[in-house]
Amino acid sequence: xxxxxxxxxxxxxxxxxxxxxxxxxxxxxxxxxxxxxxxxxxxxxxxxxxxxxxxxxxxxxxxxxxxxxxxxxxxxxxxxxxxxxxxxxxxxxxxxxxxxxxxxxxxxxxxxxxxxxxxxxxxxxxxxxxxxxxxxxxxxxxxxxxxxxxxxxxxxxxxxxxxxxxxxxxxxxxxxxxxxxxxxxxxxxxxxxxxxxxxxxxxxxxxxxxxxxxxxxxxxxxxxxxxxxxxxxxxxxxxxxxxxxxxxxxxxxxxxxxxxxxxxxxxxxxxxxxxxxxxxxxxxxxxxxxx
Amino acid sequence: xxxxxxxxxxxxxxxxxxxxxxxxxxxxxxxxxxxxxxxxxxxxxxxxxxxxxxxxxxxxxxxxxxxxxxxxxxxxxxxxxxxxxxxxxxxxxxxxxxxxxxxxxxxxxxxxxxxxxxxxxxxxxxxxxxxxxxxxxxxxxxxxxxxxxxxxxxxxxxxxxxxxxxxxxxxxxxxxxxxxxxxxxxxxxxxxxxxxxxxxxxxxxxxxxxxxxxxxxxxxxxxxxxxxxxxxxxxxxxxxxxxxxxxxxxxxxxxxxxxxxxxxxxxxxxxxxxxxxxxxxxxxxxxxxxxxxxxxxxxxxxxxxxxxxxxxxxxxxxxxxxxxxxxxxxxxxxxxxxxxxxxxxxxxxxxx
Numbered sequence: 001x002x003x004x005x006x007x008x009x010x011x012x013x014x015x016x017x018x019x020x021x022x023x024x025x026x027x028x029x030x031x032x033x034x035x036x037x038x039x040x041x042x043x044x045x046x047x048x049x050x051x052x053x054x055x056x057x058x059x060x061x062x063x064x065x066x067x068x069x070x071x072x073x074x075x076x077x078x079x080x081x082x083x084x085x086x087x088x089x090x091x092x093x094x095x096x097x098x099x100x101x102x103x104x105x106x107x108x109x110x111x112x113x114x115x116x117x118x119x120x121x122x123x124x125x126x127x128x129x130x131x132x133x134x135x136x137x138x139x140x141x142x143x144x145x146x147x148x149x150x151x152x153x154x155x156x157x158x159x160x161x162x163x164x165x166x167x168x169x170x171x172x173x174x175x176x177x178x179x180x181x182x183x184x185x186x187x188x189x190x191x192x193x194x195x196x197x198x199x200x201x202x203x204x205x206x207x208x209x210x211x212x213x214x215x216x217x218x219x220x221x222x223x224x225x226x227x228x229x230x231x232x233x234x235x236x237x238x239x240x241x242x243x244x245x246x247x248x249x250x251x252x253x254x255x256x257x258x259x260x261x262x263x264x265x266x267x268x269x270x271x272x273x274x275x276x277x278x279x280x281x282x283x284x285x286x287x288x289x290x291x
Numbered sequence: 292x293x294x295x296x297x298x299x300x301x302x303x304x305x306x307x308x309x310x311x312x313x314x315x316x317x318x319x320x321x322x323x324x325x326x327x328x329x330x331x332x333x334x335x336x337x338x339x340x341x342x343x344x345x346x347x348x349x350x351x352x353x354x355x356x357x358x359x360x361x362x363x364x365x366x367x368x369x370x371x372x373x374x375x376x377x378x379x380x381x382x383x384x385x386x387x388x389x390x391x392x393x394x395x396x397x398x399x400x401x402x403x404x405x406x407x408x409x410x411x412x413x414x415x416x417x418x419x420x421x422x423x424x425x426x427x428x429x430x431x432x433x434x435x436x437x438x439x440x441x442x443x444x445x446x447x448x449x450x451x452x453x454x455x456x457x458x459x460x461x462x463x464x465x466x467x468x469x470x471x472x473x474x475x476x477x478x479x480x481x482x483x484x485x486x487x488x489x490x491x492x493x494x495x496x497x498x499x500x501x502x503x504x505x506x507x508x509x510x511x512x513x514x515x516x517x518x519x520x521x522x523x524x525x526x527x528x529x530x531x532x533x534x535x536x537x538x539x540x541x542x543x544x545x546x547x548x549x550x551x552x553x554x555x556x557x558x559x560x561x562x563x564x565x566x567x568x569x570x571x572x573x574x575x576x577x578x579x580x581x582x583x584x585x586x587x588x589x590x591x592x593x594x595x596x597x598x599x600x601x602x603x604x605x606x607x608x609x610x611x612x613x614x615x616x617x618x619x620x621x622x623x624x625x626x627x628x629x630x631x632x633x634x635x636x637x638x639x640x641x642x643x
Contacts, residue, residue: 226377229375230372256523257599
C-alpha cells in the first residue's frame with residue numbers, strides 16, 4: 001500500500017512535470033517568435049534603406065529628382081512636433097493621473113465615468129483626433145496649419161495613454177510609503193511630491209516614451225490638419241508650417257519612380273533610428289532614476 | 292530612497308515645461324499678427340523675391356507642384372514654399388476659404404466649388420499644366436487581350452457587371468476568371484475613369500481590388516496572369532518590364548497611350564488635363580505668386596516630362612500665360628469633354 005501510494009505520486013508528479021516543461025517551452029517559443037519578427041523587420045528595413053542614408057540625405061530638402069531628395073525638413077518637423085507634444089502632454093497627463101489616483105474620492109460615479117472615458121479614448125482611431133484638431137486648433141483657435149496645432153492634436157492623441165500608464169505606475173507604489181509619510185506629518189502635496197512621484201517615476205517614464213514613440217510615427221492626424229508634403233524652409237518656431245517623417249515616407253512610397261521607393265526606405269531607417277535613440281535615452285534615464 | 296538631485300531635476304523640469312507652454316502660447320498670439328502682412332510686402336524688389344507660396348490640392352498634381360517649387364526655389368532662394376496634397380476636393384475647399392495661393396486639380400472645378408469660392412469673394416485664374424493618361428494594363432503573360440473597346444471596358448467595370456471571366460468580355464477569350472484592380476473611390480483617378488468609361492462619375496462595380504496607391508495596383512497586376520487594372524500612365528512607364536499595355540478602341544481603332552497620343556488627344560477618352568487654380572488676389576498682391584506662375588508656364592515644357600506626365604502643346608502654355616496676364620477669371624472646362632483640343636478649349640469664353 002505504501003508502495004502504491006508512492007507510485008501514484010510519482011506518475012502524477014511526472015505529468016505535472018511535463019506540463020510545467022511544456023508551458024515553459026511555449027513561453028520561450030513566444031519570445032523567440034517576437035524577437036525573430038523584430039529581427040526580420042529590422043533586417044529588411046535596414047538592408048534596403050541603409051544604402052540611401054548619407055549626409056546628403058540628412059541635410060537636403062525633398063526633390064523631384066529622387067537622388068537629390070532628403071529628409072532635413074521632415075526630421076526637424078518631427079522633432080519639433082514630438083518636442084512640443086511632450087512639453088504639453090507630460091505635465092497634463094501626469095497631473096491627471098495623480099488626481100485620479102491620489103485625490104479621487106473612492107467609489108465616486110464621476111471619477112468612474114472619467115476613468116471609463118479615458119480608457120475608451122485610448123482606443124479611438126488617430127484620424128478622428130485629426131478631425132478634432134482641425135476644427136479645434138486650426139479653425140476655432142486660429143492657430144493655422146502650424147507646428148503648434150499639430151502638436152496639440154498629437155497631445156490629444158497620446159494623453160489617454162500617458163494618463164493610463166502613469167496611473168498604473170502610481171498604483172504600484174506601496175501604500176506603506178504613503179502611510180509612513182503621512183505618519184511623519186507630511187501633507188498630501190509633500191507626500192506626492194517627495195515620495196509617490198519619485199517612486200513611480202520609472203514607470204511613468206516608460207509610459208511617456210511609448211506615447212511619444214506613437215506620436216512620432218503617426219501621419220494620418222497631421223495630414224488631416226494640413227501638414228505639408230513639400231516644404232522649402234525649415235521650421236523656426238511653433239507657428240511655422242511643417243512636414244514630418246511619416247508623411248514624407250507615405251508620399252515617396254506612393255510615387256512611380258523606383259528612386260523614391262529607395263528614398264522611402266532610407267527615411268524609414270532614419271525614423272527607426274530616431275525612435276531607437278529616444279527609447280535608449282529613456283532606458284538610461286530610467287535606470288538612473290531607479291538607483 | 293531617492294536622492295536630492297533627482298528631486299531637483301524633476302521639479303525643475305516641471306517648471307521648465309510650464310514656462311515653455313506659456314511662452315508657446317504667447318508666441319502664437321504675437322506672430323499670427325505679424326505673419327499676415329509678410330506675404331504682401333517686398334513688392335517692388337528687383338532682385339530676389341521673398342514671401343511665401345501656399346499650394347495644396349490633388350495628390351496627382353503634387354509631383355508637378357513639387358518640381359516647380361523646387362526649381363523656382365533654386366532661382367529665388369528666399370521664398371518659402373508649403374505644398375500639401377489633400378486631394379482635389381480638399382484643395383478646393385481650402386482654396387474657397389482663401390487659405391491658398393494655388394490649388395492643384397486632376398479635374399476641372401465644379402459649379403458647386405465655384406459657388407463656394409464666390410461666397411468668400413475668391414476669384415481664380417485657371418491654368419492647365421499637363422496631361423495625364425490613364426493606362427489599361429494586363430499581365431505580360433496575357434497574350435489575348437491586345438485591344439479592348441470602350442464598350443468592352445464599360446461591360447467589365449459598370450455597376451452590377453456580369454463579367455466574371457475573360458470569356459464574358461469577348462467570346463474568343465479564355466474562360467479564366469478575370470481579376471480586377473482599380474483606383475480607390477477617394478481618388479480623382481476613380482472619378483475620371485468611371486466618367487470616361489462607364490459614363491457616370493463614381494459609378495463602378497465594387498467587387499475589385501481597390502487601392503489609392505497605384506504601386507499596390509502595379510504589384511497586383513504584375514503578379515496575376517489573368518488580371519486587368521487601370522492606373523496613371525507614369526506608373527506603367529516606370530514598370531514596363533512587369534506590365535503590358537492594352538490598346539483602347541473608342542471607335543477609331545486601338546490606340547496605345549504614349550506621350551504623343553496623350554498630348555494630341557488621340558488617346559481618347561482616357562487622357563485628361565491637370566490644372567492649377569490660382570487665387571486672383573494672390574496674383575494681384577503677391578509678386579512672388581505672379582512670378583511663380585510665369586515661371587511654371589515658361590518652363591513647363593522641360594519640367595513636366597520629368598515628373599511622369601505629358602506636357603501640353605506650346606500654344607496652350609502661351610494662351611494660358613495671356614489669360615494670367617489679363618487676369619481672366621473663371622473656367623472654360625465643364626466636366627470631361629472629348630474630341631476637342633486643349634488649345635480650342637482655352638480659347639473659349641470662361642464661365643465665372
